Amino acid sequence: MTQTPTVNDLAWIVGGAQGSGVDSSATVFARAAAYGGLHVFGNREYYSNIMGEHSYFQVRLSGHPIRSHVDTLNLLATFDAETVFRHARNVTDDGAIIYDPGLAGTKLDDVPTIEARLRADLQTYLVARGLGFTIQDLLKSAEDRGVTLVPVPYTRLLSEVADENHIDQLSKISRMVNMFAVASSFGILGYDYEMMARALRDVFRAKAEVAEMNVRGAKKAYDLVVAKHLAFPYHLEPIDFRGERRVLMTGAQAIGLGKVLGGMRVQTYYPITPASDESEYIEANQIVDSRAPSADPAEEESAVAKEAGSVLVMQTEDEISAVTMAIGAALTGARAATCTSGPGFCLMMEGIGWAGINEVPLVITLYQRAGPSTGMPTRHEQGDLRFALHAGHGDSPRILLASGDFEEAFHDGAKAFNYAERYQTTVIHLVDKAIANSNGTMPTFDPDQVRIDRGEMITDGWSGRDPYKRFAFTESGVSPRAVVGHPGTMFWNTGDEHDEMGHITEDPVLRNLMMEKREKKLELAAREIPEGEKVNFFGDRTAGTVVVSWGSTKGAILDAMDALHAEGIKLGFLQIRLVNPFPVEAVTRALARAKSIVNVEMNFGAHMGGLIRERTGIEPTHQVLKYNGRPMSSTELAAAFRAIAKGNAPRKQVLTYGV
Amino acid sequence: MTQTPTVNDLAWIVGGAQGSGVDSSATVFARAAAYGGLHVFGNREYYSNIMGEHSYFQVRLSGHPIRSHVDTLNLLATFDAETVFRHARNVTDDGAIIYDPGLAGTKLDDVPTIEARLRADLQTYLVARGLGFTIQDLLKSAEDRGVTLVPVPYTRLLSEVADENHIDQLSKISRMVNMFAVASSFGILGYDYEMMARALRDVFRAKAEVAEMNVRGAKKAYDLVVAKHLAFPYHLEPIDFRGERRVLMTGAQAIGLGKVLGGMRVQTYYPITPASDESEYIEANQIVDSRAPSADPAEEESAVAKEAGSVLVMQTEDEISAVTMAIGAALTGARAATCTSGPGFCLMMEGIGWAGINEVPLVITLYQRAGPSTGMPTRHEQGDLRFALHAGHGDSPRILLASGDFEEAFHDGAKAFNYAERYQTTVIHLVDKAIANSNGTMPTFDPDQVRIDRGEMITDGWSGRDPYKRFAFTESGVSPRAVVGHPGTMFWNTGDEHDEMGHITEDPVLRNLMMEKREKKLELAAREIPEGEKVNFFGDRTAGTVVVSWGSTKGAILDAMDALHAEGIKLGFLQIRLVNPFPVEAVTRALARAKSIVNVEMNFGAHMGGLIRERTGIEPTHQVLKYNGRPMSSTELAAAFRAIAKGNAPRKQVLTYGV
Amino acid sequence: MASKQVLKVADFQTEVHNDWCPGCGDFGILRSIQMALAEMQLDPSNVAIVSGIGCSAKTVHYVKTYGVHTLHGRPLPFATGVKLANPGLEVVACGGDGDGLGIGAAHFVNSGRRNVDMLYIIFDNGVYGLTKGQASPTLRLGVKTKSLPAPNMNEGVNPLWLALAAGATWVGRGYSYDIKHLVSLIRQGIEHKGYAFLDVLQPCPTYNNINTKEWFGGEDRKEENEGRPLPRVYKLDAEYDPVVHSWEEIDAKIAQAMTKGREWGDKIPIGVFYKNELVPTYEKRISSRVPNYVSNPPAKQAIADTEGRPVADLTKLLQSLAVN
Amino acid sequence: MASKQVLKVADFQTEVHNDWCPGCGDFGILRSIQMALAEMQLDPSNVAIVSGIGCSAKTVHYVKTYGVHTLHGRPLPFATGVKLANPGLEVVACGGDGDGLGIGAAHFVNSGRRNVDMLYIIFDNGVYGLTKGQASPTLRLGVKTKSLPAPNMNEGVNPLWLALAAGATWVGRGYSYDIKHLVSLIRQGIEHKGYAFLDVLQPCPTYNNINTKEWFGGEDRKEENEGRPLPRVYKLDAEYDPVVHSWEEIDAKIAQAMTKGREWGDKIPIGVFYKNELVPTYEKRISSRVPNYVSNPPAKQAIADTEGRPVADLTKLLQSLAVN
């Protein structure tokens, strides 16, 4: 079978039991590829479990930037039986499966972590092909389709390593099978082993010895596979990218970096998946280097940069404490945030209302995950838009930002504080599990693009004759803000309606003025925020079909559009970034002329679709929704858009791909 | 000055410091009038304070049913200075003011509880009339307009009472001034004192001696005023209403009665204004009389009615506990509810999500009050519609009911449990401060109109061969429900996504089926619930102008419509009672042909207006909103509607009347 | 379960795949619960286990009784609702130390005040297991488990103390590797008339490498003990009488329990620290207002006749509001 | 306040109309706070009082310092946020007994674990004042105040015990009608290095007719005392040494405080029950991770230069993520 080789375009999956090192193997794989100039996008899936349930990482590599995962894979790297059972059917016919031949006899029923529904499904599949229920049977069905089988004798290799390193028990180094799987992958892909060695040394930075043992050990698997001389159609080739400084990171890291750069100095949190990754990353790096304030490093340093800064990261007793502690900190002038997911956000309602009525600059980074209730804690969803928009009883202002990719997430992380301080209000930064746990390569962030705007802030004492009024009525609705502890600007806060000093009032006239004052700030934000920060438009402005979406679906939509473009299907794509105040004009303009409006969301209720109709009167003609906990792939989206373009799509398409 | 007498149409206000007995005087006044067959509507206003701040009660009396308060009053009954300062200007020119002549010299500045804004406002008023700043001055300005001044020497009367009853200190009976004010009112209105005596005996049921002393004491004030032979144009005359059994009660009582009749046997709560009144009323009557199950009392009693029932009323440590404890109770088959206001509701988000995913019949009675945050805890608003609709992260089903008046509140109180059990879901019953704290006369409720529907419930053991599946997939989405403790129907609950048994799953296919199952129940509800329970339509079906609203604005709207009808202005009024599932068709039908659609709401954000547009695409042409914490009066609404009818109203009118 | 057949431990086991880490202390607690229920021959349909969120909270899915896996920190109010609506049920609440003493501490304190007749078990592992090993409220100041980037910043609370201060009327501590003893404690806790609190020392081998099975077992103290492990955990002996026999004794017995409960380090007592059945249960207190509460509790009341007409008779109430 | 002028009590008073009931015990506490601040000559701009919700929580509006009137049950986390972001401030948290021990009990417990250097005062009146007299968590079982329809169903908690169990390093109790003593307690609480908890017995004449000023003052015990009132409240004397002088003493001092703290009825002690400055404050603990935390705390850090460019330098972090 001769095939045209596919260079630098690969979907790879590594899987295994939770706690067995799947993550680090994917990181080594991704980094090694990235060192070679390849663009990387990784999507991580795992159960709400500490050890034993199945987790996997899809890593896509490409010669040009990619932003999403796909439904099929070309190379499946496994070292346990479950991974074979779960993923083998999705390997492309021209793909390959790396596996442990020792597991060939493992039966479906030997794997207790496979759900009854999936078990039945696999049985049906195997029965239809006249096969039994073992790994061997499933691999045979793959081989029949043309899939290359790559047995790697993990145990033998482990023994060799153990012998060479004088290790008495194989179990002590059993995690090395991960690296065998990665090395085998690179072997089959014809990729330079040196890149992997470098990645190993980087990932095991803290333990040089372990790194070296892995470098030597994995090489065995690499060599073994290379020696097979497989005619595998997928190849990886290094690309020269010296012109660009590039990083590989997760979304959670990108947001954390944005927040710290943006001046956040207090972050409170209560552990919750997938939000705590961010806090833990920040805590691990809580000492903040300070630069000379001048751009020219040769210039003398000013006092400002003399001292290192720091972020106080507080693990609290619950999310009520997290949000109220952050508000307390914000009252003193520190840029403060908290970071959570749905269940924790549920406990922040009163805090949000209090911050709203007291005009406190509070930032909440909300990592959406599959609800309702505990739902699927480690799975993806964008199901909290409406809840965040209407969070808390009564009417209080808030700004909602939604980031579509790592870079936006980084910049929004910083920008959220500018909005919060300029408009003295709560900013909810909507991100999600997919963005948090995915990783990818990107040009390194340019800190110089970030500016800090603290709004109207009193920093040099109070010389006014009248006493300072924290909630003074002004044209814009914004009152000059002093902070707790500032000399002479004493003020009061209360969750009750209050007068300009901050004391309780129930006066009906003052009440109206205060309600209107608070809301005016949002009107100001709507006027001031540039359209480019409210929405993005991609693709064809004149296209009859316009896709509209928000948040992390962006990558898959763009990749799908690229794919369809090649087929001659042209689409426009309106990405809504500022969810509140809602960009009525920009959205109306972008959608008014479209014949088909395709609302794409990772939730059941089509939240944004409803909001668009509520605010503009425009009703999307098509819904493309997904709510099974797995992010949308570009494959699925391309199919859905294609159907719409061809005119044979129902009004509502529910995407269901998921492993 | 000869005036045409106004018979049985009066707006009366009694005011005084919190804790000084304003409530009981209003109750005596209202009951006494009601005994005479007059229709009553009372609106209560008070500060978030225990003693000293101003509170007042407007009581309207009429020969035909009335449902709202008005902006002016005809008779002001005062016994302190503040009440005069606050209300004198609103007395109609043909009205009267009862006051303590001993307070005539009291200056505005002597009353510390009057807000700076109001003080300034009063000063301007008085200065413009060339007057000083005392009670005397303000009374003079009233007298100049034609208002009758009725000085009642409270202290002298008190002394007489003290003497006659051998009481050593006036302070021991100082509260009797309340009854002087009421008696004086009846004196001036020419109403039979016997009615008042009866009301006094009723209100002080528990203390016969106090009652009699009050009966005798108040008579003095009555006689004193009668002896003045004032030519007052307002008169009250008893009406024969023997044909109808009538009650006088507050909304909180009506709801409590509805819930108990509807079978509620557990109510949890944490104290909060204005919700706790209901719980306290139920607790005070927690033993539930049981009737013979047959309608014919002569028939033999069945076992069912042998034993008295009871409601377990639990004061919890917070609202998280309140909602979760109610859910726990509901799991065992008891009809269970909790009852709260905004801040407490904020703490129920996770509970709502959990009940949603576990399909627990949970009822929450949400007494809205002015937000955001602590806001104005004792003031009115309908500001939680959107929050309740989207409460909790992710998408979970819920039913939202909104009651427009006492009778609906009673029936909805019972019906909420039917919906909750039939659709196995959370029902949020939206009521508010205005409905809770207002009182009125109404035909007594007919318990026979209430039916209990427990939905599909397994009550007689499990004989199925397969194990019982709590979340079995069915056509309708409803799974037959067993309760914790039922023999042989063991099941599991979890906030996680689950399989049919209730065990955790992350399977993408099951997940979708479960999401769809839960939502199907709402679709079922939308189909099954009769249109008459979804919306009401009042007035002219062909009117060009249709008012749309929900909740307690109903009374004022209907009263305003009556007033405008007399002027030849005809309106239609669509009252939305089922907020979710939203009655798309009924609303569309009612609004589609209207030229003007007037959205009336007691909130800042026009919640229902937005929802209508989101769900039907129809945008209200006019907004009539109010958010100063005081319910809408029929006076204001009539003015707003009149302006719209005349074509000279802005798109948005904000009502601002408030004392 | 009308039949009188003898129930075995297996009758309290579900088929659900257990996904705790190998060696997790939770297994011992689960097993002990199942054994205690079997030993007591409780009708599985009449038992409800109510848990919070965490590794520990998954317990309910492995026990074949009614199982209610609730929200993080909320097992107590859920369980209270179940029990008070149907006081005929045996109710056991359980969850993690983070669940019960961090986010759920307000319910912990206020459940003591109520004294509802049920047992609450905390799986005390010093960490937030399911969120990957952050410090829990029982981890002591300065301790650095392998899951922490730096030593713990907060002081630990003593669950026994807190339970005593809150008013729990039965306070015990068990160890997840002493199953026989633990079964007995669970049984006693269930049988106690009132609110029983049981703290169970539960090693989490994955994240807590300080308070391990080996540490509790004193594997590191062989030198002191002629080469044999010198367990830190020891049982309260017969001399320790936890029972409050009269009202006068309360102060002394609480003080005794507090002092005993403070022991830690080389000597960690397990057993029953305090037991007081003089305090009326919440069920009793309700009965003083509603005499037939226990015989006709909320969950058991008929609320409608066969035609769906409400059974409640509002006549008297409406009468009191009538104006004619 | 750069000037060195002497501050008087009046300098800590606002013009806001006070709307507590006549005779409310809150007045004494308010006054004592103002007097303590004046006595200590604290710069009003450098003080923040943080309260929850309730009658008591209105206090902040009457004191002329920064005043933060927060949410029901949440003064502690708000105050912690204020203090830790700017450790140079003097922070006093306050609120009702319902606020702190009911809805807020989880923060009560976990604040003990942190030992942040601030004072928390509970206005302990046995009722939920502002919602009209329901039983609060300190009201004892079976007590029927005039505001209750029936005797209290829940047992009361002892705030001192709970504070000790939670880890508070300074625990005191005052009485709102002994202002001089209360001023001294407040001052000591503020000066204590660590988390100080002060329970103040506060009569609520409107709703609590049991624990009244007269009752605390022993007006009903004249017979026992030759016709003169025999106060129930008495001060701990010099013999009672609450201070933990060495680590070894901790157990004994806590036990002593617990025992003393249980006295109630005819003898109700007020004063300092426990004081331990050996436990490092949270600020110290942070400093062990962030050496310049106190000198350059979050609220004081410059985050941007004059052109608005961030001061933070991410170079090293980005370097560690770089792939070239």
Ligand SMILES: Cc1ncc(C[n+]2csc(CCOP(=O)(O)OP(=O)(O)O)c2C)c(N)n1
């Ligand atoms: C409101 C809320 N916040 C956070 C979480 C995330 N969460 C899940 S388990 C857990 C900690 C569990 O620790 P613990 O209670 O000690 O139980 P363990 O896993 O150790 O048994 C947390 C914080 C949640 N589920 N809900």
Ligand SMILES: Cc1ncc(C[n+]2csc(CCOP(=O)(O)OP(=O)(O)O)c2C)c(N)n1
């Ligand atoms: C979440 C929430 N629930 C309920 C309330 C209503 N509420 C206001 S004050 C109060 C009780 C106050 O009692 P306490 O804390 O003892 O203070 P006190 O009035 O006695 O000083 C309650 C329950 C609220 N504000 N917020």
Ligand code: SF4
């Ligand atoms: S993380 Fe710890 S507590 Fe959780 S299952 Fe694993 S060993 Fe047990």
Ligand code: SF4
């Ligand atoms: S209700 Fe009680 S606590 Fe509140 S102000 Fe009045 S007396 Fe004070």
Ligand SMILES: [Mg+2]
């Ligand atoms: Mg734990």
Ligand SMILES: [Mg+2]
């Ligand atoms: Mg109180």
